[in-house]
Amino acid sequence: MAEIKSTMDMVLERAARMAATASSDDTNEDLEKKGMRFAAEFLKGGDSDLVKSLMSQPPGEQMSIRRGMAQTLLRNVVLPRDEELQKAGKIALQAISALGGKSQEIDTICRELGQILDQYGQHKEQMTQQLEDAIRGQLQQMAKGRGNQENLNPAMHPQYREELTRMLTGLNNQYTDALNQRKELIFARFSPNQTS
Numbered sequence: 001m002a003e004i005k006s007t008m009d010m011v012l013e014r015a016a017r018m019a020a021t022a023s024s025d026d027t028n029e030d031l032e033k034k035g036m037r038f039a040a041e042f043l044k045g046g047d048s049d050l051v052k053s054l055m056s057q058p059p060g061e062q063m064s065i066r067r068g069m070a071q072t073l074l075r076n077v078v079l080p081r082d083e084e085l086q087k088a089g090k091i092a093l094q095a096i097s098a099l100g101g102k103s104q105e106i107d108t109i110c111r112e113l114g115q116i117l118d119q120y121g122q123h124k125e126q127m128t129q130q131l132e133d134a135i136r137g138q139l140q141q142m143a144k145g146r147g148n149q150e151n152l153n154p155a156m157h158p159q160y161r162e163e164l165t166r167m168l169t170g171l172n173n174q175y176t177d178a179l180n181q182r183k184e185l186i187f188a189r190f191s192p193n194q195t196s
Contacts, residue, residue, distance in 0.1 A: 028064045035068025042069075042095060043076060043088065051098050066099055070190040073099075074183045079175055080117055089117050096186060106189055109182050116182070120175045127167050135160050 035054075042050045050069060057065050073092040080086030093110045100106030135154035154160050 031061050031064035032068030032071065034061075035065035035070075036072040037068075038065065039069040039072035039095070043072070043092065050095050054099065067187075067190045069099055070096060070187060074187055077113055077117070077179065077183060079120055079172060079179070086117060086121065090114065100186075100189065103189065106186060109186050113179065113182050113186075116175060116178050120171075123175075124168065124171060127171060128164065131160065131164055131167060135163075 034057075038050060038053050042048075042053075054062055054066055054069065073096050076092040077089045077096075078085055080089060093114055097107050097110045100110075132154040135157050139154065139157065
């Protein structure tokens with residue numbers, strides 16, 4: 001009977017530990033969500049100092065809140081398909097760097113992300129121009145044979161849209177992979193106790 005009781009005690013102890021861990025996980029999740037809300041407000045322009053908001057929280061909660069902030073900020077670092085996305089990405093990178101405190105590693109990765117965002121826009125523009133020049137050259141060759149050189153708009157060529165889509169898909173995939181690798185590195189720095 002003593003053997004059964006000790007097994008029963010072990011089961012109850014294990015259940016108590018599991019309940020405590022689950023409670024801790026729920027608390028961390030709530031704190032991360034709180035951090036996400038702070039970062040979302042910051043990105044909307046409602047809060048001017050994200051670090052100050054973080055520091056106003058109890059010290060035991062700051063790590064989880066910071067992780068939530070970083071998660072939301074990193075979601076806003078995306079390929080700049082327009083100027084508004086580029087501006088939001090730069091603001092998010094500055095905030096991530098500030099949240100990193102004096103971490104040289106986070107600063108370095110944020111600078112790399114900024115360079116990737118800048119290079120993407122330049123590379124996209126360059127590829128589009130090269131495609132237009134190539135199709136314009138083809139159209140000029142065809143027009144010489146007919147004696148008609150009016151309306152040589154490469155964007156009107158059926159092959160243009162198809163080729164541009166193919167090129168941009170490859171470019172987007174390449175740059176998205178580079179962004180994601182660095183974003184994972186940053187998030188890992190804000191999540192030292194978690195495995196990705």
